[in-house]
Amino acid sequence: MATAVLPQPVQNLINELARLPGIGPKSAARLTFFLLRDGSNQALELADALRDLKERTRFCSVCFNITENDPCQICDDDERDQELLCVVEEPLDMLALERSRAYNGRYHILHGAISPVEGIGPEDLKVDELIHRVQNGSFRELILATNPTLEGESTALYLKRILAGNDIRITGLARGLSVGGDLEYTDEITLGRALDGRSDL
Amino acid sequence: MSRPRTFRSEAIVLKRINFGEADRLLTLYSREFGKLKAVAKGARKPQSRKTGHVDLFMRTQFLLARGKGIPIITQAEMVEGYPALRDNLMQMTYASYMAELVDKFTVEDDPNRPLYQLLSDGLGWCVLGDQLPLATRFYELHLLSLTGFQPQFFRCTGCNEPIQERDQFFNAELGGVLCPTCYAKGKNGRSLSSTALKVLRYLQSHEWDMVKGLHLKRPLQTELERIMQHYLTYILEHNLKSVSFLRRLRHENTRF
Ligand SMILES: [Zn+2]
Ligand SMILES: [Zn+2]
Numbered sequence: 001m002a003t004a005v006l007p008q009p010v011q012n013l014i015n016e017l018a019r020l021p022g023i024g025p026k027s028a029a030r031l032t033f034f035l036l037r038d039g040s041n042q043a044l045e046l047a048d049a050l051r052d053l054k055e056r057t058r059f060c061s062v063c064f065n066i067t068e069n070d071p072c073q074i075c076d077d078d079e080r081d082q083e084l085l086c087v088v089e090e091p092l093d094m095l096a097l098e099r100s101r102a103y104n105g106r107y108h109i110l111h112g113a114i115s116p117v118e119g120i121g122p123e124d125l126k127v128d129e130l131i132h133r134v135q136n137g138s139f140r141e142l143i144l145a146t147n148p149t150l151e152g153e154s155t156a157l158y159l160k161r162i163l164a165g166n167d168i169r170i171t172g173l174a175r176g177l178s179v180g181g182d183l184e185y186t187d188e189i190t191l192g193r194a195l196d197g198r199s200d201l
Numbered sequence: 202m203s204r205p206r207t208f209r210s211e212a213i214v215l216k217r218i219n220f221g222e223a224d225r226l227l228t229l230y231s232r233e234f235g236k237l238k239a240v241a242k243g244a245r246k247p248q249s250r251k252t253g254h255v256d257l258f259m260r261t262q263f264l265l266a267r268g269k270g271i272p273i274i275t276q277a278e279m280v281e282g283y284p285a286l287r288d289n290l291m292q293m294t295y296a297s298y299m300a301e302l303v304d305k306f307t308v309e310d311d312p313n314r315p316l317y318q319l320l321s322d323g324l325g326w327c328v329l330g331d332q333l334p335l336a337t338r339f340y341e342l343h344l345l346s347l348t349g350f351q352p353q354f355f356r357c358t359g360c361n362e363p364i365q366e367r368d369q370f371f372n373a374e375l376g377g378v379l380c381p382t383c384y385a386k387g388k389n390g391r392s393l394s395s396t397a398l399k400v401l402r403y404l405q406s407h408e409w410d411m412v413k414g415l416h417l418k419r420p421l422q423t424e425l426e427r428i429m430q431h432y433l434t435y436i437l438e439h440n441l442k443s444v445s446f447l448r449r450l451r452h453e454n455t456r457f
Contacts, residue, residue: 022221116297117216117257117304119442121449150257153287161290162453178247187253189282 010036062133064109064126066091074107081105086143087130087159089113089152097145105143108133113151114158122158130159134166141169148175207266210234211280213320214259215300219245226271227255229263230303230320235312239265239272254279258286258296258324281321285328294450296327297443299340305437306348316347322409332413334422339412341429342405350436353377354402359388369393371428373435391431397424 006014010032017028035043059065060072067073074080084105088094094107110125122128134142144159146152160170175193177186186194212231220226223245230236243249254261254277264276286293303320307313319340326336345351356363358375360383370379370390378398379390400421404412417425434440 021219114446116294116443116446117301119445121446150287150293154290154293157288157290181248185250187279187282189279189284189287190253192284 063107064111064129065094065107079104083138083140084143085133085137085139085141086145088145089147089155093145093147105141106139110146110155113146113149113155115151115154122162125155127159127162131162134163134168139168141171144170144172148173207264207275208234208272209262209264211260211262212237213300213317213324214255214257214261215304217241217255217257223249225255227274228304230300230307230317231263231312232314232317233312234310236304236307236309237272238309239263239274241274241277244274251277256282258283258300260321260324281324283324283328285330286324289330291333291450291454292327292330294443294447295333295337296324298337298441298447299323299327301441301443302341302344302433305441306344306350313347316344319343319347326409334426335412335415335417336409338401338425338429339404339409341433342401345432346405350376351405352401352432354398354405357383359383359386364398366395368395369398371432373432376432391428393428394421394424396421397428400425401428 062075144156210231212229216228225244260281265272357380358377371393372379372390
């Protein structure tokens with residue numbers, strides 16, 4: 001098999017794309033050739049978007065959301081409940097809660113969850129910053145909205161333990177059935193919790 | 202062992218990372234095939250039928266389909282979810298340590314049923330939670346035996362003479378006990394009390410049912426843990442990830 005040598009700029013982009021999660025060398029080559037052949041300015045617009053992503057965003061110094069302005073829009077909004085703090089793992093979790101329109105307090109983004117098998121401990125997350133915020137703020141309730149995975153629940157246990165004694169109500173999201181699912185296909189742990197958390201109708 | 206296109210296996214989830222849109226890439230330790238990777242499509246969505254069956258350390262009955270690449274999970278039904286791990290950080294961390302050991306001491310596609318059984322038992326002991334350090338030492342010793350690293354506790358690894366009942370030394374490089382005579386001749390070793398050696402021998406050669414009633418004093422527990430950590434770290438050539446969190450928790454436990 002002849003080894004056709006690609007021009008360096010083409011090979012560079014293939015290599016860079018192939019480093020992204022979920023993209024293999026074949027998809028990377030396909031995307032590269034798509035951008036190469038495309039007559040419009042799409043490739044340059046993508047380049048600008050990538051540059052802006054890194055140059056015009058930062059972490060909010062209060063909640064560690066990703067933002068253009070510091071503090072972020074949510075931290076800067078006086079209309080929101082100042083005494084309610086919701087802790088999530090990732091910025092996308094915060095976006096999901098915002099889409100629900102059911103929450104009007106503040107957030108704190110941990111940027112991950114405790115995972116001993118992966119070697120991720122509290123020191124790798126925005127935990128000290130959370131402790132500082134709770135100790136120096138005037139929150140009446142802390143909602144631990146980490147994922148219902150073993151890592152997420154362990155993170156909530158850990159936070160509950162280190163934040164107890166701060167004269168603040170600590171709550172977690174209800175654990176139950178997902179909308180549109182069948183009981184028949186629900187795992188035992190979820191079902192057990194849904195039963196425990198049953199409510200009057 | 203070659204696998205058919207679709208295959209069934211009971212396995213424990215050792216690790217999992219997010220993958221693609223809403224998928225997870227699982228590292229499983231299976232009863233039939235040893236360690237293997239598999240994709241759980243849609244497993245980050247709560248409404249997926251697989252989601253509640255493929256969380257970390259769950260023991261699950263899988264149906265997998267093999268294509269070109271990594272096998273895809275077509276069905277998953279949890280056999281044991283070890284729910285107590287979700288309510289207790291210490292127990293969860295010991296379970297993490299046990300799972301990490303299996304991951305570090307195995308390669309893919311190398312079936313080892315007794316090791317699978319040990320892992321499954323180990324998670325059960327973590328759930329019970331009453332003898333965590335002892336169960337962990339037992340687990341380490343039996344895992345080493347099952348993976349070809351059984352430490353030698355009965356003969357000196359320097360001169361091959363039977364070990365006498367007195368304080369000895371442990372040499373990780375030689376993989377076992379070193380007698381005081383060999384140590385005096387300049388071979389390296391860490392001191393190992395005769396009581397600790399007795400416990401190690403007992404743990405190595407008995408079933409858990411015979412071991413679980415033992416009550417070891419704190420200093421002895423610490424000595425055993427240090428020797429085992431020293432040997433495991435020597436074999437793996439690096440520290441285990443879950444150990445630092447375990448130490449942190451134990452340290453903080455004395456404060457809470
Ligand atoms: Zn903010
Ligand atoms: Zn000797």
